[in-house]
Amino acid sequence: MELKRSQSFLSLPEYPLDGISQKCNRLIAAGRDIIDLGVGDSDLDIPPIAVARLTEAVKQRDMSRYPFQSGLPSFRESIVVWMKKRFGITLDPHKEVLPLIGSKEGIAKLPLCFLGSGDVAVIPDPGYRAYLGGVILAGGEPHLVPLRPENDFLIPLDNFSKTMRSRIRMLYLNYPNNPTAASATIEYLSKAVEFCRENDVLLVYDNAYSEIAFDGYRPPSILELEASDGIALEFHSFSKTYNMTGWRLGWVAGGAKLIDSLSRMKTFVDTGVFKAVQSAGAAVLESYDEWVPDNVARLKSRRDVAVENLRAAGFTVTLPKATMYLWIPVPGNESSLDFAERALEEEGVVILAGGALGSGGEGFFRVALTVGEERLKEAARRLGRLVSA
Numbered sequence: 001m002e003l004k005r006s007q008s009f010l011s012l013p014e015y016p017l018d019g020i021s022q023k024c025n026r027l028i029a030a031g032r033d034i035i036d037l038g039v040g041d042s043d044l045d046i047p048p049i050a051v052a053r054l055t056e057a058v059k060q061r062d063m064s065r066y067p068f069q070s071g072l073p074s075f076r077e078s079i080v081v082w083m084k085k086r087f088g089i090t091l092d093p094h095k096e097v098l099p100l101i102g103s104k105e106g107i108a109k110l111p112l113c114f115l116g117s118g119d120v121a122v123i124p125d126p127g128y129r130a131y132l133g134g135v136i137l138a139g140g141e142p143h144l145v146p147l148r149p150e151n152d153f154l155i156p157l158d159n160f161s162k163t164m165r166s167r168i169r170m171l172y173l174n175y176p177n178n179p180t181a182a183s184a185t186i187e188y189l190s191k192a193v194e195f196c197r198e199n200d201v202l203l204v205y206d207n208a209y210s211e212i213a214f215d216g217y218r219p220p221s222i223l224e225l226e227a228s229d230g231i232a233l234e235f236h237s238f239s240k241t242y243n244m245t246g247w248r249l250g251w252v253a254g255g256a257k258l259i260d261s262l263s264r265m266k267t268f269v270d271t272g273v274f275k276a277v278q279s280a281g282a283a284v285l286e287s288y289d290e291w292v293p294d295n296v297a298r299l300k301s302r303r304d305v306a307v308e309n310l311r312a313a314g315f316t317v318t319l320p321k322a323t324m325y326l327w328i329p330v331p332g333n334e335s336s337l338d339f340a341e342r343a344l345e346e347e348g349v350v351i352l353a354g355g356a357l358g359s360g361g362e363g364f365f366r367v368a369l370t371v372g373e374e375r376l377k378e379a380a381r382r383l384g385r386l387v388s389a
Contacts, residue, residue: 006178011136013212014356015129035379037367038350040178040324042244044298047291053283055274066360067272069263071099075278078285079236079251086210087221093284095256098263099273103208103237103250106262107267110233114202115140116171121170124155126179126354126361128206131172143168146360153182153327157195165199172366174206176219176322179357181365185322186220193227202258203232208250209240213322214300223253230255233262240324241292242284249273249281299324302369306376310367313384326367330354331387336365347382 024034057063063092076093081104083089100106111134115121123133125144143164147153155173173192175184194367205222222232233254238244252262266272284291303319305328310317315328342352345363346375352368354361369376375378 008137008139013129019291020344020350024099024350027344027348028287032348034348034350035371035375036206036350036380037370037376037379038298038352040240040368040370041238041245042243042299042324042368042370043060043297043372046243046247047284047287049287049291050242050247050280051189052245054276054280055210057279060276063274063276063279065275067099067275067278069098069266069272070094071272072278072282074276075099075282078282079253080378082288083221083223083253084287087224089221089223089253091253091288092256096253096259098252098259098266098381099278100235100237100250100252101273103206103235103252104128104130104249105248105270106252106266107131107204107206107235108137109265110204110262111135111138111140111170113265114256118167119169119364120164120167121172122155122160122168123172124174125359126357126364127172128174128178129357131204131206132358135170141167144358144360145223146358147177147180148352153177153180154184154188155192156193168199168201170202170204171196172204172206173222174208176209176213176320178209178323178325179325179352180364181318181320181323181325184326186225189220189222190225190227193222193225193232196231197227201231203228205232205234207234208237209323210236212272212324213301214303215321217260217321219322228254230257233258238281238284241295243295244284247277249277265319283334299369302371302373302376306367306369306380309377309380310383311341313380314387315380315383324369326369327354327364328367336362340365342385342386347385349379349382351383 076097079097080091080093108130115138115211120141120143122143123131125146145155210219235252237250307317330336336353336355341352343349343351350367
């Protein structure tokens, strides 16, 4: 007997990289050397202070009590201090910040607060699949907008009809962008804020890559724009900046009423982040100046090596100003999925097909800078054989 699934569940697409691990394991078992440039999960170290603080915190009895949504006050306060120092933003630690079990869970749960049947959410295509999944599971209607090079991989905000504008309730933006590695100017972000304010739209700003930026570029916060007050929420994560993907720690910041809505909804589905992990997060934010610049420098070195060697191998590669990714056109007329399949099966290199992140990503593939320089050189050499074959 097969039990019936909900229509929302059945509407979910396949998740990117589903099945890749099994293929990799099969190839590794057969003696193949696999270079994984697929998942954005860096092999770099985590800040030592995180381990030291966690080790200390887990010994404290109170840390094992329910954290609830209020969490650890010192974590909220460290977020506020960091946001002020980094972006010049003043936030109330108790009303305008909310700890998250990684930014992904907050992003995915947010539509449950703001979408109903017939409500539209504008989603970048390609884009982080948590946007799409959250909207579908909330019963909303996703409106996918292709991110194309002719638009600098930005969502055009002037192309929505009057009827569509009246239905839009949420707009997802993510700059620096995953997977395209594109950046947005402050002028574009101001236009996005104006669009949302004029049309009563919640602006969901995923700023997970704000600190992985190169060559003097400093990505802004959407909350720096005064007009964003009350219509924007910004999500941050420890996963990429601090190589702490498995720790599942992040936060969201924004207007008190918006934060309260997400907090209230989360109360019914989770009881917050382990307080010892929050304590470690506070320590990490406090050690930002001593740790992050070197980590970013190492990612920049990887970026430079990967770009140089992939260009030499025959690929057209743009040097990105931010993120840990390269967004590369697929050579020839081959589909991105077929090219990624050949890369794995023939050359043992895992890349992410643009088409796996949405039809708007077709024609491109993503390389994650998750291995060292020598392995990136080897990966470029192997991928080059696919071009010359």
